[in-house]
Structures are given as C-alpha cells and as structure tokens.
Amino acid sequence: MDTYLGKLEESLEEMTDSQIKEVGGAILGIDERCANGQYGNMVDDEKLSEASAxxxxxxxxxxxxxxxxxxxxxxxxxxxxxxxxxxxxxxxxxxxxxxxxxxxxxxxxxxxxxxxxxxxxx
Known part of the structure; x- marks a missing residue:
C-alpha cells in the first residue's frame, strides 16, 4: 500500500489534470474501503501488482x-x-x-x- 501511494506521489509532477483526477478517485476509493472496514482490500489487486514492493x-x-x-x-x-x-x-x-x-x-x-x-x- 505504501509503495502504491509512494509511486502515485512521485508521478504527480508529470501528470495531466485528468490523471490527477483519477488519482483523487483512487484515493477516495481507498478512503471508502477503509470506512467500510475493508483494510485488506483497500486497492484492487491489479493496481497493487503494478507497484509491487x-x-x-x-x-x-x-x-x-x-x-x-x-x-x-x-x-x-x-x-x-x-x-x-x-x-x-x-x-x-x-x-x-x-x-x-x-x-x-x-x-x-x-x-x-x-x-x-x-x-x-x-
């Protein structure tokens, strides 16, 4: 999770506005899953595999x-x-x-x- 968020943060400088909106949507998704108690499933597996530690x-x-x-x-x-x-x-x-x-x-x-x-x- 930390690696996934770190990679998002590193690439913010080079992102377009629409890509930044996508990141915001991803963060909102993480927030919703945390609020629902889905701590082991905060990010989709496909996105986590892209940012493997x-x-x-x-x-x-x-x-x-x-x-x-x-x-x-x-x-x-x-x-x-x-x-x-x-x-x-x-x-x-x-x-x-x-x-x-x-x-x-x-x-x-x-x-x-x-x-x-x-x-x-x-």
Whole structure:
C-alpha cells in the first residue's frame, strides 16, 4: 500500500489534470474501503501488482513488525515489574514501536512521519 501511494506521489509532477483526477478517485476509493472496514482490500489487486514492493522492503517491514512486538512485550513487562500504573503500558508500547521503527528505517522513518503529519494537517 505504501509503495502504491509512494509511486502515485512521485508521478504527480508529470501528470495531466485528468490523471490527477483519477488519482483523487483512487484515493477516495481507498478512503471508502477503509470506512467500510475493508483494510485488506483497500486497492484492487491489479493496481497493487503494478507497484509491487521490492522483496527487501517486505522483509524489512516484517522484521520491524516482529521487533516492535518483541520490544513492546518487554516494555510492558518492565512497566509491570516496576509496578507503574497500567496507563503507562500504552505509552511504553507506543514509544517502543516508534523507537523500533526509527531504528529500522532511519532517515526514512522521519520522512514517513512528516508525510503522515501532512496528511492529518498537523
């Protein structure tokens, strides 16, 4: 999904107005599918195959997700060990996921966070 949207963003500079309208339609389609809870089917398979992610990116994403889960479990264990309030678990999970992502993606993680911040209007 990220690769698909990234390729769309890269090609916006060279697109005509009608092509940009098509991109807008695709984004609206993704929005509608998200609103309907179709998270595994946000983009048609044919469009995803056009923008397939490099194999190394898929492996990196999987490794990052597994590492984030492991670090989150350890951080929750430490919160419980220190007898901190249960609300600290949420902070520990968020922080450990953010730190794991930054370690895994380096400078790319900051760019992705900026893109997300731009999308939500912060």
């Amino acid at each position: 490099p194999e190394s990116e898929s492996i990196r994403l999987l490794a990052t997700a597994l590492a984030a889960c492991l670090v989150s479990v350890v951080s929750v264990y430490i919160v419980n060990l220190l007898k901190l309030p249960s609300s600290a678990e949420v902070i520990a999970i968020a922080a450990s996921t953010l730190i794991t992502t930054i370690v895994s993606y380096g400078k790319k993680a900051a760019g992705k966070m900026e893109a997300i911040r731009g999308l939500i209007g912060s």
